[in-house]
Amino acid sequence: MLAAAVRLFNTHGYDATSMFDIAESLGITKSALYHHVSGKEQLLTMAVDRALGGLEEAAAEVRATAAPAAARLEDLIRRSVLVLAGRLEFVTLLLRVHGNTEAELHALARRREFDRSVTDLVREAQSEGGVRADVDPAVAARLLFGMVNSLVEWYRPDRGAPETIAAMVTTLAFDGLRTR
Amino acid sequence: MLAAAVRLFNTHGYDATSMFDIAESLGITKSALYHHVSGKEQLLTMAVDRALGGLEEAAAEVRATAAPAAARLEDLIRRSVLVLAGRLEFVTLLLRVHGNTEAELHALARRREFDRSVTDLVREAQSEGGVRADVDPAVAARLLFGMVNSLVEWYRPDRGAPETIAAMVTTLAFDGLRTR
DNA sequence: TTATTTACCAACCGCACGGTCAGTATTTCA
DNA sequence: TGAAATACTGACCGTGCGGTTGGTAAATAA
Incomplete structure (x- = not known):
């Protein structure tokens, strides 16, 4: 049910998707839908919770390791x-x-907290000498996750295994495109 | 007027912005707004036209130069x-x-055409030996522009001059984060 | 001055939406 | 068997939206 709703939200936009559309795609009536969820916003909340949960878990696991900051940053990107x-x-x-x-504001706050932890990791890696010091850590963090987040715009399983894509992202992030 | 509409679209979302909201932000009535534009969708069309126009112009200017493909790719990213x-x-x-x-479908088609030209440029740079050959050109193009496009999520003039950001993006794209 | 165009307004229309409600099947379990 | 909980239905409600209409005020130009 959540999956059906999220699929429609992503295809037609959250606002453009009506509760009727979601019910129809499940073969039930709108009222039946309201029997299971409190409203449209709850579906949104459940969905973004699942996304943020995964990201926060990845960050926590990385924080628990004792590797150099640059390696932890690479690991966080991979995860x-x-x-x-x-x-x-x-x-x-x-x-x-x-x-x-x-x-939505609450979700945004959690996202910002995640972003901040990435920035901190970049800064730490710079002070350890593992990452070049001539880039602003906040900008670098945002560009890095701009690359990662772009997956939602184009990734499909047939474009490569997640591990393959992850390797390409970390290669590009740490070594760049130039031949050497 | 277009600027006011676009600002509201970006803040509250296209669907969530009513024609009344736009009119109110301009200090006129909804009817006055309809005197100048044919409808909500025209505002959208005009706005995305201006965006696509800029990108396509940049691509055309780069195409007109005779530099190696890797340099042309870097220039396209910068522009x-x-x-x-x-x-x-x-x-x-x-x-x-x-x-x-x-x-919107028409705009999407123009965007895909732009993306395709980036992929072609990456491929050409690889065959010239200017860009590492161990990454899929389509994925690399998407990651590169994932980085570039992320600007819409965070860029503000006080976070650095456009030229400064552009330099950081091309540095990260071509040389990566690692110290050397 | 007068005709014409341009800019604007208030009131209105039809529609689709999120959500509610009163009632009815269906399942669960003692 | 029967009571209680669960799953569901169709009709309905208020609201806000995109867009229209018929008309008025102001600027423009002959």
Whole structure:
């Protein structure tokens, strides 16, 4: 049910998807839908929770390791790509949320907290000498996750295994495109 | 007027912005608004046109130069960042379009054409030996522009001059984060 | 001055949406 | 068997939306 709703939200947009559309795609009536969920916003909340949960779990696991910061950053990027690929539809919805309601603002706050932890990791890696110091850590973090997050716009299983994509992302992030 | 509409579309979402909201933000009535534009969709069309126009112009200018493909790719990335920074609100709207109407589908087609030209450029650079050959050109193109397009989510003039950001993007894209 | 175009307004229309409600099948379990 | 909980239905409600209409005020130009 959540899956059906999220699929429609992603295809036609959250606002453009009516509760009737969701019910119809499940072969039930709108009233039956309201018997199971409190409203449209709850579906959104459940979906972005699943996305944020995966990302936060990845960050926590990485924080628990004792490797150098640069290696932890690489690991976080890798794990994030795997979360994105595994929970693609939920993360897609999360990344399109823009803070119109209370619930969306809360999701946005959690996203910002995640972003902040990435920035911190970049800064730490710079001070350890593992990452070049001539880039602003906040900008670098945002560009890095701009790359990762772009998966929601184009990734499909037939374009490569998640691990393959993750390897490409970390290669590009740490070594760049130039031949050497 | 277009600027006011686009600002509201980006803040609250296209669907969530009513023609009344736009009129109110301009201090006129809804009817006055309809005197100048044919409808809500025309505002969208005009906005995405301005975004796509900038990107296509950049691609054409780059195509007209005779440099190696790798240098042309770097130049296209640089120019694209400048277009994004300069027309931020219009590109933001463009990147959120998802093909619900005829006009949006047309915009999406133009975007895909641009993406294809980037992929071609990556492939050409690989065959010239200017870019590492162990990455899929389509994936690399998408990751590169994932990085560039992320600007619409975070860029503001006080976070750095467009040229500074552009330099960071091309550095990250070609040389990566690792110290050497 | 007068005719014409341009800019604007208030009131209105039809429609689709999120959500409710009163009631009815169906399942569960003592 | 029968009571209680669960799953579901169709009709309905209020609201806000995109867009229209018939008309008025102001600018423009002959």
